[in-house]
Amino acid sequence: MLKAGTIKGPIKALGAMSGTSLDGVDAAMIDTDGEAIYGFGDSAYRTYEPDERAILRAALGKWPGADLSAAQEVVEAAHIEVLRQFERAELIGFHGQTLAHDPRGRGTHQLGDGAVLAQALGRPVVWDFRSSDVRLGGEGAPLAPFFHFACARWIGAGEPLAFLNLGGVGNITWIDPRKARPEDEDALLAFDTGPANAPLNDLMQERLGQPYDRDGAVARKGQVETGALELFLDDPYFFRMPPKSLDRDAFADMIDLVRELSDADAAATLAGMSAAAVMRGMEHCPSPPARLLVTGGGRKNPVMMQMLRAALDCPVIPVEDVGLDGDMLEAQAFAFLAVRVARGLPTSCPATTGVRAAVGGGEISYPE
Ligand SMILES: Nc1ncnc2c1ncn2[C@@H]1O[C@H](COP(=O)(O)OP(=O)(O)OP(=O)(O)O)[C@@H](O)[C@H]1O
Numbered sequence: 001m002l003k004a005g006t007i008k009g010p011i012k013a014l015g016a017m018s019g020t021s022l023d024g025v026d027a028a029m030i031d032t033d034g035e036a037i038y039g040f041g042d043s044a045y046r047t048y049e050p051d052e053r054a055i056l057r058a059a060l061g062k063w064p065g066a067d068l069s070a071a072q073e074v075v076e077a078a079h080i081e082v083l084r085q086f087e088r089a090e091l092i093g094f095h096g097q098t099l100a101h102d103p104r105g106r107g108t109h110q111l112g113d114g115a116v117l118a119q120a121l122g123r124p125v126v127w128d129f130r131s132s133d134v135r136l137g138g139e140g141a142p143l144a145p146f147f148h149f150a151c152a153r154w155i156g157a158g159e160p161l162a163f164l165n166l167g168g169v170g171n172i173t174w175i176d177p178r179k180a181r182p183e184d185e186d187a188l189l190a191f192d193t194g195p196a197n198a199p200l201n202d203l204m205q206e207r208l209g210q211p212y213d214r215d216g217a218v219a220r221k222g223q224v225e226t227g228a229l230e231l232f233l234d235d236p237y238f239f240r241m242p243p244k245s246l247d248r249d250a251f252a253d254m255i256d257l258v259r260e261l262s263d264a265d266a267a268a269t270l271a272g273m274s275a276a277a278v279m280r281g282m283e284h285c286p287s288p289p290a291r292l293l294v295t296g297g298g299r300k301n302p303v304m305m306q307m308l309r310a311a312l313d314c315p316v317i318p319v320e321d322v323g324l325d326g327d328m329l330e331a332q333a334f335a336f337l338a339v340r341v342a343r344g345l346p347t348s349c350p351a352t353t354g355v356r357a358a359v360g361g362g363e364i365s366y367p368e
């Protein structure tokens with residue numbers, strides 16, 4: 001069995017992510033030493049069934065101490081089911097399900113016990129990636145940036161570029177790939193841009209009983225209501241300097257701004273708000289990125305992508321165009337970060353989470 005501190009070269013790491021959209025668990029393998037990517041491996045997805053999703057939804061916003069046993073059982077069982085099939089994995093990175101995130105109140109909570117997974121899967125599991133960053137004064141998020149830096153090297157980027165993840169929440173990573181290490185000064189800048197798909201999903205569920213606006217079918221028939229958009233952009237979050245991060249439901253009230261609009265106009269306006277939040281975020285980049293590589297489910301919404309292209313000066317392209325997998329990038333990120341933790345390397349730094357100094361988050365549990 002692999003032991004932390006004994007990793008000499010690339011290993012086969014497995015990562016799992018259960019994102020803020022509560023749609024399911026992504027799992028992916030990657031060959032890495034935690035610094036460079038040597039290759040990508042198999043991946044799998046395990047959707048949450050409607051009854052499981054309802055249990056998770058009811059647990060959102062809760063902190064340890066609340067009765068979360070049913071939700072914890074759902075998260076752990078779904079992960080064990082999907083991760084079990086990866087027989088060649090040597091180390092597992094387990095993000096867990098974020099239930100609550102309030103770093104300024106100095107707390108973040110990802111549900112799921114890595115020790116339970118280690119025992120069930122017979123492999124060391126790295127987990128609780130965010131707590132130590134928050135304890136040391138950081139935002140605890142986003143954490144994918146150190147992996148984005150390795151991706152920029154993997155694709156051979158020679159000038160600054162940016163990754164944009166459009167999940168429930170949006171987050172951006174600006175990268176200078178000419179720097180040696182992600183923790184080096186001016187190598188990275190990262191932060192959550194604002195809401196991405198979560199408000200649009202909530203609107204679709206509330207009005208049409210659908211989980212999301214598939215291919216932007218509803219939004220494409222509507223018009224952005226500029227008054228609502230301006231009110232949204234007045235939110236103090238957009239005036240805060242990065243690094244900064246968001247809870248999934250931090251902008252839950254924005255749905256009130258579109259309450260009087262038709263379904264199509266409301267959907268178009270919420271998509272427009274997500275794109276405008278990215279535009280505001282781009283203004284913080286240290287230099288204009290040569291391209292914006294988009295990952296996460298929002299890249300499949302042509303309306304959101306079109307709005308981004310209209311708002312930004314640089315090419316906006318899905319990560320598939322550079323050979324990456326936008327459905328699995330976050331799972332791969334936590335595989336990569338797990339190896340960093342096992343090697344004692346940092347996983348965040350002042351420019352990614354605002355933590356005081358570069359820090360390695362994460363706890364390692366071994367099977368008994
Ligand atoms: N074909 C599609 N058309 C429109 N939207 C889509 C499509 N496919 C996925 N999405 C959107 O992407 C969302 C899922 O994105 P993703 O899996 O990146 O989120 P997540 O990982 O749960 O979130 P986060 O990154 O915030 O943790 C869906 O809930 C939906 O809103």
Ligand SMILES: CC(=O)N[C@H]1[C@@H]2OC[C@@H](O2)[C@@H](O)[C@@H]1O[C@H](C)C(=O)O
Nearest residue numbers: 098101141142143144167169171330
């Ligand atoms: C607290 C938390 O789970 N945050 C997530 C969420 O989803 C997107 C955005 O908000 C980002 O900050 C983060 O996830 C990605 C994977 C990250 O840590 O980079």
